[in-house]
Amino acid sequence: MKIHLRKKKLKSGKTSLYIEFYKGHKTDANGKTKLIRKFEYLNLYIVTNPKTAKDRKKNKEQLELAEQILAIRKAEVYQGKYQFHNKFKDQISFLDYYEQKKEERYENKGNYDNWDAAQKHLKQYCAPHITFADVNIDFIKGFKKHLDTVAVTKSQKKLSQNTKHTYFNKFKACLNAAFEEGYLKENLIKKVKGFAMGESTREYLTSDELQTLSKTPCSIPLLKRAFLFSSLTGIRWSDVNKLKWSEVRDEGNDDSGNSTFRIVFQQKKTDGVEYLYISKQARTILGKRKQPNERVFKGLRYSAHMNLQLLRWCMDAGITKHITFHSARHTNAVLLLENGADIYTVSKRLGHREIRTTEIYAKIIDKKMKEAANLVPKLELLDDIG
Secondary structure (H helix, E strand, O other), X not given: OEEEEEEEEOOOOEEEEEEEEEEEXXXXXXXXXXXXXXXXXXXXXXXXXXXXHHHHHHHXXXXXXXXXXXXXXXXXXXXXXXXXXXXXXXXXEHHHHHHHHHHHHHHHOOOHHHHHHHHHHHHHXXXXXXXXXXXXXXXXXXXXXXXXXXXXXXXXXXXXXXXXHHHHHHHHHHHHHHHXXXXXXXXXXXXXXXXXXXXXXXXXOOHHHHHHHHHOOOOOHHHHHHHHHHHHHOOOHHHHHHOEHHHEEEEEEOOOOOEEEEEEEEOOOOOOEEEEEEOHHHHHHXXXXXXXXXXXXXXXXXXXXXXXXXXXXXXXXOOOOOOOOOHHHHHHHHHHHHOOOOHHHHHHHHOOOOHHHHHHHXXXXXXXXXXXXXXXXXXXXXXXXX
């Protein structure tokens, strides 16, 4: 067996250090050669292009530590004690390990922003010298308490319930990974209950309100078209804004002779490709087809002025709700459910990864049904009825 210290450049600008265990190669039935290798990621990093004395010193220290680990691994192999789960992992910095897990999300496009946001609060709570040997129930409960009582937003406000839920979940995911990779002997996170998901208010327009709004002039016609299109399709602001004509498909008539239209696009938030059928009216709102690479809503921009004009448009229509562009997406979900669409179909159309996200809209419908029960006029009943 050959053992080498390897380096891997990350997109963040750092270089990760890891050990490669090479056991030779084998040839399959087709004559293809496959290398037999295993890797141990050390959670040690160096600055790829150091420009300061501090960076060069840090690089030297990290490389020396990596070389020491390499020597230990070689000794273990020669003594017949080769294994990945070892006491050295107890001495790995928890913050360095979290950084590694975050970078993996960046490379795989998996919720990197939330991991990065949670890390800022983790650094406030966790000292740099904390290793996995220090991770225990009190450490985990301490971070939960930090999020609940100490952590604040950039505007110095307490974190919302859903934000605490999200950040603690990233912390949990990190600890779960650490247990699976042998950095922890016990999966301690199972012993600490996380934050419950809070129910946020989702402002939406009723069918009558949307009808009234469509008949009301808007100072920015482009904004009106975009908002109504989102209300009819449910796609997000980011996807409406970047929609190109090449993504709009006019597919002719179906077996019943009805015209069919579809938009095929990559969701900016989830990076998933969506194939979404849209109504004839939604296609009409898009207007006359232009060049394939041209934006459908060319000139649309997210700004305070645009948001203000949206509110004024709603006020002109007699709507006093605090409507944002995202309310169009909520409106679409509620209208679909009210008109008989099943929750699975609505979930797929909205591009939700989990059905529980869509179930929030079902609760809105249920609440309205309960309210409707009390809309019937109260009768003056005779004594023989009760």
